[in-house]
Amino acid sequence: MRETTTSLSSIGPRGAGIREVARLSGVSIATVSRVFNDAASVSPETRQRVLERAEALGYAPSSLGRNLVRGRSELLGLIVPNVSFPLYGEMIGGIEAVLGEQGMSILLASSHDDAGSELTATQHLLRHAVDGGIVINSLLESSPPALRAVKWVQISPEHAGLPFRVELDNAEGGRLAALELLRVGRRQLAYLGAPGRESQERERGFAETLGQAGLTYRRAEGDYSERSGTWAADTLLEGGGTPDAIFVAGDLMAAGVLRALHRRGLQVPGDVAVVGFDDAVIASLLYPRLTSVRQPARTMGAAAAELSLRLIAGLNAESVTFAPELVRRESTGPP
Amino acid sequence: MRETTTSLSSIGPRGAGIREVARLSGVSIATVSRVFNDAASVSPETRQRVLERAEALGYAPSSLGRNLVRGRSELLGLIVPNVSFPLYGEMIGGIEAVLGEQGMSILLASSHDDAGSELTATQHLLRHAVDGGIVINSLLESSPPALRAVKWVQISPEHAGLPFRVELDNAEGGRLAALELLRVGRRQLAYLGAPGRESQERERGFAETLGQAGLTYRRAEGDYSERSGTWAADTLLEGGGTPDAIFVAGDLMAAGVLRALHRRGLQVPGDVAVVGFDDAVIASLLYPRLTSVRQPARTMGAAAAELSLRLIAGLNAESVTFAPELVRRESTGPP
Known part of the structure; x- marks a missing residue:
């Protein structure tokens, strides 16, 4: 086993070979191999000397060889x-x-x-x-x-x-968003979703919580991009009866919603409150700073x-x- | 050489071994090895049969073995x-x-x-x-x-x-920022930098271009974070004589500058024009959208x-x- 390790470890990257390290350290190739394989059988002095020579020569043992023996690539x-x-x-x-x-x-x-x-x-x-x-x-x-x-x-x-x-727990995220918007007194709500299971779950939690409060909501769908947030918000705002709150399935899409609202001269949160999702870095950079459901990425x-x-x-x-x-x-x- | 490749390739990940693939495909181990080493000497039919059996058995050849032989890890x-x-x-x-x-x-x-x-x-x-x-x-x-x-x-x-x-070319970036601010008629300029060589170079290009126009500038330093942009901008704005333009060494720090300006009720670009650096994703999400020197990352x-x-x-x-x-x-x- 020790012999196998030694011979495989000698195939290092382009630097010096294990033989040179052994020769300059005044030890056997097997000892150099043990130093790099963390065997306890090498004295601290020898270990130190070998590591210094290896460093000076630019030698690094190849994990390819080691791992073939250990059966792990790390x-x-x-x-x-x-x-x-x-x-x-x-x-x-x-x-x-x-x-x-x-x-x-x-x-x-x-x-x-x-x-x-x-x-x-x-x-x-x-x-x-x-x-x-x-x-x-x-x-x-x-x-x-x-x-x-x-x-x-x-x-x-x-x-x-x-x-x-x-x-x-995406449904719980939707529930938190609904509770926040109800807390600040909103009643004309909207959901801006996207394709896929995550958005479905967020909507489910949102819908259930509103249902318990006896409220319905309007909905539109984007694709998580900022641009899609702007046009989906435009659709919601042109549909008659401006919502007073929008829950958006992603922060980047929420950035697009804020832009659509700014363009129409609507105040956030005065006219329309907005809740995003993920709490990505951008959430706190937006204007106004975005309330968001945090995903602890x-x-x-x-x-x-x-x-x-x-x-x-x-x-x-x-x-x-x-x-x-x-x-x-x-x-x-x-x- | 072929034999060596074969024996090393047989150490696959946790799936089936090369022997089982060879047996079920009705070929030798050496042939299976050649299929996975892209040798041209295997017929298309055999190649296809081996790949199908390998797939069904969950066999993937280990690149550890292959690369030890080739001397490349890829x-x-x-x-x-x-x-x-x-x-x-x-x-x-x-x-x-x-x-x-x-x-x-x-x-x-x-x-x-x-x-x-x-x-x-x-x-x-x-x-x-x-x-x-x-x-x-x-x-x-x-x-x-x-x-x-x-x-x-x-x-x-x-x-x-x-x-x-x-x-x-960071100095050229500083020059572009200066030219843009001069183009929109600004004369009371400021630079918001950060430690390190990149910021130094950006400032050098900025300073040279302003010098050629017979202008000086004020300066402050942050650390590329949004927060540092806000306090560095506050320093510049409290120093007497509000600048009418600020060139900021990074977009995140520019987000902080915009926040400081909003808080004081200053209009961007009406009262103060701002140019950022990097043109990161956030540049176009800020309000107003940020002019920035693009680094084609x-x-x-x-x-x-x-x-x-x-x-x-x-x-x-x-x-x-x-x-x-x-x-x-x-x-x-x-x-």
Whole structure:
């Protein structure tokens, strides 16, 4: 076993080889290998000397060799619809923080919001023998057998093929938005949604809470983009009977709603109160600052990483559902 | 050579082994190995049959074994100060798009805006035998020898130890901002900067252009955060003699400036025109929409990936400097 480790570890990256490090340190190749494999059998002095020589020579042991022996790559695959979407950036930050502490690295791929690309990206990650995987907002209806080589954790909506989930209680988010708008005395409400299960759940919680108060609401649908927020709001405002409050399924779309209201000279929250969803960075940059239902993206990312580490270690693991919180700002302030 | 490839490829991830795929496909293990190593010597029919059996069995060949033989990991290391900063998200998107096409994967690590963490992250990536690396806004003053095992490309400011750069002509950005503010008739100008070389360069271009017009300017400094934009703007506005234009070194900080102006009842651009820097996603979400000097983050990321691929292939490669562009919006509109 020790011999195998040694010979595989000698295939380092482009720097010096293990032989040179051993020669200059005055020890055997096997000893250099043990230093880099954290074996306790090396004296502190020898360890120090080898590490200094290795540093001077630009030698770094190849984890390829080590991991072939150990059967672990110390890589976790991560598939994200779109790296530049701010909420996903926060999730990745949470994942990275947990994995970094465990000495694991993230192998990143993008699905570009497309099921075909997601499948390709997944196969790609598997070729690098990732120990586990996390997928944000998977679009696959079910997992092909090849993907089941490792255990996947998904963040967000339900995916038939992936049993482990970290998700938000979206219906509770809709309930919080409705309660806030009722609290500030609004009665002519509207919902601006988008395609997909998350928006459906947000609307369900919103509708149920309004129903309990004996109220109905009007609705329109966008696609989470700012632009779609503007035109969907225009549709609502032209439909006769201006709403006095709009609950919007995403903050970026809410930015578009605020723009539509500004253009018509309507005051926020004086004429129309607005509640967004996600509490992304932009929520507090908008004018007025946006009240939003907070999705704890960073914490959810960290939870997915922890769940994934448990699965890799062969421990019991359970899906986690996070409760959203309302973050109250100017857009639902007193009129 | 073929035998070696075969035996190493048999160490797949947790799915079925290469032996089962060979047995069910009615071919030798060597043939299965050739299918996954893209050798041309396999007939299309055999190839198809093997791929189908492999898919059904959940077999994916381990790239660990393949790459030990080829001496390439097909991994590119990427170090980012902070994954959730929107501009970096766009850069990562550009890098990912280019590498994905080449079948290379990104190994992601965060430096958390700290030189010590950056060094640790780099060593971590080297342990996975990355073929090359990209670092965004490196904080290291010089590269320790161990890092030189692969060629690094840096995006943004100069770093003594890393010869290959993709950067923006920041001084030209400052010049564009000054010209825009002069164009709309402003004469009482101010610069809101931040620590670091990028801000220095932006200020240099701004100062030179104003100097040529016989104008001076006042200055204050923040730290690129929104909050710092608000207090730095307050300092400028309380200093006596309200400026009629402020050039701000970053869009997030410009959001804070807009807030300070709104609070004092000053009109933008009527009383004070504002130009930001980066043209991040938020620029067009602010109220009023922010005129900004555009840093083509996605294109710069793609260029860094291409530069890195050339270096890995052993081809000639040169650093690239991008020219910024002014994106004119409401915050410098006619008063």
